[in-house]
Amino acid sequence: xxxRLPAGERREQILxxxxxxxxxxxxxxxxxxxxxDAAGVTKPVLYQHFDSKQDLYxxxxxxxxxxxxxxxxKATAGATSGKMMTELGFQAYFxxxxxxxxxxxxxxxxxANRDAAATKAIRTITSEAASAIAPLIAxxxxxxxxxxxxxxxxxxxxxxxxxxVERGEDFDPDExxxxxxxxxxxxxxxxGPTS
Amino acid sequence: xxxRLPAGERREQILxxxxxxxxxxxxxxxxxxxxxDAAGVTKPVLYQHFDSKQDLYxxxxxxxxxxxxxxxxKATAGATSGKMMTELGFQAYFxxxxxxxxxxxxxxxxxANRDAAATKAIRTITSEAASAIAPLIAxxxxxxxxxxxxxxxxxxxxxxxxxxVERGEDFDPDExxxxxxxxxxxxxxxxGPTS
DNA sequence: GTCGCCTGTTACCCTTGGGTAACCGTTATG
DNA sequence: CATAACGGTTACCCAAGGGTAACAGGCGAC
Numbered sequence: 311x312x313x314r315l316p317a318g319e320r321r322e323q324i325l326x327x328x329x330x331x332x333x334x335x336x337x338x339x340x341x342x343x344x345x346x347d348a349a350g351v352t353k354p355v356l357y358q359h360f361d362s363k364q365d366l367y368x369x370x371x372x373x374x375x376x377x378x379x380x381x382x383x384k385a386t387a388g389a390t391s392g393k394m395m396t397e398l399g400f401q402a403y404f405x406x407x408x409x410x411x412x413x414x415x416x417x418x419x420x421x422a423n424r425d426a427a428a429t430k431a432i433r434t435i436t437s438e439a440a441s442a443i444a445p446l447i448a449x450x451x452x453x454x455x456x457x458x459x460x461x462x463x464x465x466x467x468x469x470x471x472x473x474x475v476e477r478g479e480d481f482d483p484d485e486x487x488x489x490x491x492x493x494x495x496x497x498x499x500x501x502g503p504t505s
Numbered sequence: 506x507x508x509r510l511p512a513g514e515r516r517e518q519i520l521x522x523x524x525x526x527x528x529x530x531x532x533x534x535x536x537x538x539x540x541x542d543a544a545g546v547t548k549p550v551l552y553q554h555f556d557s558k559q560d561l562y563x564x565x566x567x568x569x570x571x572x573x574x575x576x577x578x579k580a581t582a583g584a585t586s587g588k589m590m591t592e593l594g595f596q597a598y599f600x601x602x603x604x605x606x607x608x609x610x611x612x613x614x615x616x617a618n619r620d621a622a623a624t625k626a627i628r629t630i631t632s633e634a635a636s637a638i639a640p641l642i643a644x645x646x647x648x649x650x651x652x653x654x655x656x657x658x659x660x661x662x663x664x665x666x667x668x669x670v671e672r673g674e675d676f677d678p679d680e681x682x683x684x685x686x687x688x689x690x691x692x693x694x695x696x697g698p699t700s
Numbered sequence: 701g702t703c704g705c706c707t708g709t710t711a712c713c714c715t716t717g718g719g720t721a722a723c724c725g726t727t728a729t730g
Numbered sequence: 731c732a733t734a735a736c737g738g739t740t741a742c743c744c745a746a747g748g749g750t751a752a753c754a755g756g757c758g759a760c
Binding site: 509536537538548549552557558 | 716717718719720721726727
Binding site: 337338433436440455457458459461462463464465466467468469470472473474476486489490492493494495496497498499500501 | 532533628631635650652653654656657658659660661662663664665667668669671681684685687688689690691692693694695696
């Protein structure tokens with residue numbers, strides 16, 4: 311039997327546990343009872359901390375997304391060149407994936423979204439990531455196209471990670487980051503003003 | 506009121522209509538009644554053609570996925586170089602996206618999957634696409650890494666498309682294909698045997 | 701000590717929605 | 731015309747699951 315917890319800690323614990331459960335079974339595959347069981351409490355306790363299932367889920371996405379963005383921002387803060395920034399950024403991203411498979415799955419594989427609000431929340435995050443990438447792209451290219459390409463690079467990292475996470479493989483995020491950054495950087499240099 | 510249709514045609518019509526409905530609202534956001542309404546019939550008619558909701562959904566994924574793979578295969582069949590193949594492939598892909606937003610959304614955005622079977626079905630498709638790409642990658646790189654990169658390129662195309670489709674923009678798939686192919690090709694040439 | 705707050709629980713409600721049984725009208729065939 | 735085959739409908743069953751009302755018990759404040 312679980313000891314009682316003060317509200318704040320209980321809330322944190324629920325969030326921790328919920329990431330795992332949602333990541334493994336998706337939004338619709340996870341019932342509030344599942345989350346409650348995993349947390350070692352009963353359903354009404356969840357509703358003391360979150361208004362609804364969706365509210366809980368959005369809180370998760372937000373927290374996890376912020377962790378990712380923060381990790382990448384910090385890593386790239388000291389970069390002194392575009393290429394360096396690219397490399398540090400990808401490395402930080404893959405490090406985040408390697409450390410927290412569940413978080414990655416929650417954001418990018420558990421596409422049990424399609425709940426309008428959740429979809430929007432995730433789009434906001436990828437969009438933020440794309441915004442960071444866009445400035446690295448040759449300035450001669452028109453702005454819209456820059457952003458499109460930037461979203462493509464987000465997808466690139468996502469595709470790579472999805473495969474690795476699904477296979478449950480261990481991988482070296484720094485090496486992988488260098489590899490992907492090389493690809494991306496060379497690619498970006500190659501696309502000029504005219505298609 | 507809808508006229509009666511012979512079984513074969515009704516089945517086709519249901520599939521056509523279901524792609525749209527599922528693409529717009531996701532798996533869990535779509536009830537069998539929704540599909541039936543959209544098709545102008547009642548629920549039991551659906552069950553004359555498909556065993557279950559999941560069965561219908563998997564049939565959709567399969568059909569749509571095959572259309573995509575076929576389009577790309579045909580387009581790249583006549584390529585005489587890796588670079589040409591890359592370009593033709595991406596162009597065919599983006600043409601497919603441009604022509605059939607719903608199909609794209611069904612496969613890649615309606616992540617209302619996480620139903621184990623559906624997830625697997627989609628993974629099969631992306632995997633097939635990756636298999637086609639892998640051989641283009643420098644042979645000196647180890648095989649597993651090749652496949653990982655290939656999945657990354659699938660994600661690249663996916664990320665680009667998702668943004669465009671979500672924004673509801675018209676775009677020129679051939680021009681976009683050239684742009685992305687340039688990026689990818691240059692990137693692939695840049696990654697050598699050593700990270 | 702006792703009062704009230706705070707963390708929990710039990711037991712329930714009620715909608716949504718997948719799936720089905722039973723029935724009906726139309727059309728083709730002899 | 732009888733009748734069988736077929737496409738379709740109405741009306742229902744039932745489980746899953748989000749959400750809640752009402753109650754229980756410990757711990758700090760006074």
